[in-house]
Amino acid sequence: MKNAVISAVVGLAALGTANAAIVDQGATTVGGGGGIELVSGGNAILQANGLYSSQTTTPASDWVWTDNGDQTTTWTFTFDLTGFDKSTAVLSGLWGVDNTGTIDLNGTQIANLPVVTTANFTSLISYSTSDSSLFNMGMNVLTFVLSDAGGPEAFRATATVEADTSAIPVPAALPLFLAGLAVVARKRRK
Structure with missing residues (x-):
């Protein structure tokens, strides 16, 4: 007894x-389906140019480019924090763009690459936030807005969201x- x-x-x-858990992961992938998806500004195509970073990522990602010339493109990654403690949420990832871009979480900017430089695409740059005020209890949207200074626009990114599962209250x-x-x-x- x-x-x-x-x-x-x-x-x-x-x-x-x-308990800590991975809520969701996403990446740019050739043909789509990696979770970070093009929502406006052309069609996503494989980028085979050796000029771009070949850095290994988790989750696995690909360089993709759009066929729209100098226009702005928008990509999104959507994740759901239902059943998780948003005060423990952490969003992190890697990204690169030819040429400039911003990352917003639910409408608030968390990262940017404002200056045209080859460093934006010859190495992947990390981004992250653990600011609980930026996360929603349910659905969340990570938005990448990218601009190109000429020629095809190249883009590569990953996203990982981690949080504790919501504690189950003990009955009184x-x-x-x-x-x-x-x-x-x-x-x-x-």
């Missing part, structure tokens, strides 16, 4: 704690029930 009471107490303690009467079990266990031993 003592072991049963100890197991119940340990189990209840686990109910009140949160449960501690009293466990205390009663402990008393019964002691009386049985006597």
Whole structure:
């Protein structure tokens, strides 16, 4: 009986704690379907140019480019924090663009590459935020807005969202029930 009471107490303690988990991951991929998807500004095509960074990423990503010349393109990654504790959410990733761009989380800018430079696409640059005020309890949208200074526009990105699962509240009467079990266990031993 003592072991049963100890197991119940340990189990209840686990109910009140949160557990870290990957909420969602996305990447630019040739042909789409990687989670970071083109929503306006042309068609996404494979970028095979050796000029761009070949850095390994997790999740795996590809350089893609659009066939729209000098126009602006918009890409999005959508994720859902339902069932997670938004105060523990962390968004991180890598990105590169030929030539400039911004990243917004739910309408607030979290990163930018404002100056035309080859460093924007010869290496991937990290971005992240853990500002809980930027996350929504349910659906969230990460938006990449990119501009090119001439020729095809190249883009590559990854996104990973992590958060603790929401703690399951312990019912108010449960501690009293466990205390009663402990008393019964002691009386049985006597």
